[in-house]
Amino acid sequence: MITRPNGKPYRPRKPPAGTYLDDLVGSGAVLILRTHDVDAHLAWARELWRRETGEDVQLVGVARWVRLVPWDASGHGGDSTWIGCHGDDPRGCPAVQYHPAPRNGGTTHCNKIAQVPATERGR
Numbered sequence: 402m403i404t405r406p407n408g409k410p411y412r413p414r415k416p417p418a419g420t421y422l423d424d425l426v427g428s429g430a431v432l433i434l435r436t437h438d439v440d441a442h443l444a445w446a447r448e449l450w451r452r453e454t455g456e457d458v459q460l461v462g463v464a465r466w467v468r469l470v471p472w473d474a475s476g477h478g479g480d481s482t483w484i485g486c487h488g489d490d491p492r493g494c495p496a497v498q499y500h501p502a503p504r505n506g507g508t509t510h511c512n513k514i515a516q517v518p519a520t521e522r523g524r
Contacts, residue, residue: 403437403495406488411495419445421453422483429454431499432483437464439497446499459502466493 403411413435419442422430431446439462446460466488469481486493 433497437495460499462497462499467496468492
């Protein structure tokens with residue numbers, strides 16, 4: 402079970418879902434929704450990455466909270482996108498975001514996003 406920062410449990414009504422995110426600057430990500438279990442979904446994330454990019458790379462996952470919002474952020478239609486949010490957001494969804502592992506000791510976008518503290522992760 403995953404617990405929100407306010408102590409309330411998060412109860413998914415559907416099984417985990419995965420998607421590839423393309424940020425249009427050459428570094429994509431795989432987002433697995435409705436979980437904070439990084440290790441359990443790593444193979445699935447690598448399969449999604451390989452299907453979308455044709456590359457077989459090591460991925461690093463970070464547990465976080467996200468929510469779906471319209472691309473124009475004003476609710477007037479258009480495409481939607483996943484953005485980071487706080488776990489107390491009523492529309493917040495737990496997710497694991499996977500990015501390629503850093504090469505030569507560098508950092509990736511995954512290392513720079515807001516990470517969920519271990520105390521907020523579901524067990």
